[in-house]
Amino acid sequence: MSDTRVHKGLVIDAPWISLILAGQKDWEMRSTATSHRGWFGLIWKGLGCVYGVARLADVGDSLSPEQMVKTFExxxxxxxxxxSGAVAKWNKPWHLVDVIRLPTPVRYRHPNGAVTWVELSEAVSVAIEEQLALQNSAPMPTDHADQEALSFQSERRTIGESVLTSGNLTHKHIYLRNFFDRFPKDAIGGSNKQQAATREITISWRNGAQVVTDLDGTKKLFRARGWIGSFFQHYDAQAGDRVVVEELAPYRYSVRLEK
Structure with a gap:
């Protein structure tokens, strides 16, 4: 990647952004064209973070349904x-290349009214640049098997389990009260964003998807909850299922669902 900083971000919803970050999707389907070409940040809709960067190489012509079926890959x-017509207006392919996942998602402030493109602050641009430098300096596994081996070499311990209720599923949150004292105290804030903690934790949950958040010390929940609906949907969560929280390293956790 060149030294040019990323100053623009594109808001992309799940599951499409996770497919892009996993290298399984190189066309982002949109309803309109754009004049932008070059690097931009990949913003996971609802999570308040830039998760990666990509380069927009071109924008194709609008596709018919038959053309879209043939270009599924x-x-x-x-x-x-x-x-079904559910995606009829999203028929214009934006061609993405050189997708890079950031080692740690970078928080940004979403401006009022921004729906598609977001202008990123200088501080966010610098933070993205620093994350890319970290990634470039770190040794990368050569294949998926190596990645799996490395992931299981790290020390991990279960810090608690939460049994899901119908209220959790409706309101898209996970109760942490039974093991809340096992999280670091400086990652626990007050009841609203204005009382956020001085530190944040990183949560991994599926295919490398990560969420950066602090903890609501009043309700004893993860403060960032935009990802939890996708988590429940992915695992077909039902009342009575158990969410297992593991500590991977200081300030880094994973969550998984067990039936």
Whole structure:
């Protein structure tokens, strides 16, 4: 990647952004074209963070439903969604190349009214640049098997389990009260964002997806909750299922669901 800083971010919803970050999707389907070409940040909708960067190489012509069906390997939209008309207006492919996942997501402030492109502050641009430098300096595994081996070499311990209730599923949160004292005290804030903690934790949950958040010390919940609906949906969560929280390293955790 060149030394040019990333000053613009694109808001992308799940599951599409996770497919882009995993290298499984290189067309982002949009309803309109854009004049932008070059690097931009990949913003996970609802999570308040830039999760990676990519380069927009080109914007293609609008595709017919038949053309979209034939190019599934690029955009990953299932045929049934295409033929149902659910994505009819999102038929213009933005061609992405050189996708890079950041080692740690970078928080940004979402401006009022921004729906597609977001202008990133200088501080966020610098933080992204620093994350890219960290990634470039770190040794990378050569294949998926090596990645799996490295992930299991790290010390991890279960700090607690939370049994899901119908209220959790409805309101998209996870109770942490039974083991809340096992989180670092400086990552625990007050009841609102204005009383956020001085430190944040990173949560990993699926295919490397990460969330950066502090903890609400009043409600004893993860403060960032935009990802939890996707977590429940991915695992087909039901009342009575257990969410297991593991500590991977200081200020780094994973969550998984067990039936």
């Amino acid at each position: 690029h955009h990953r939209i299932p045929e049934e969604m295409i033929r």
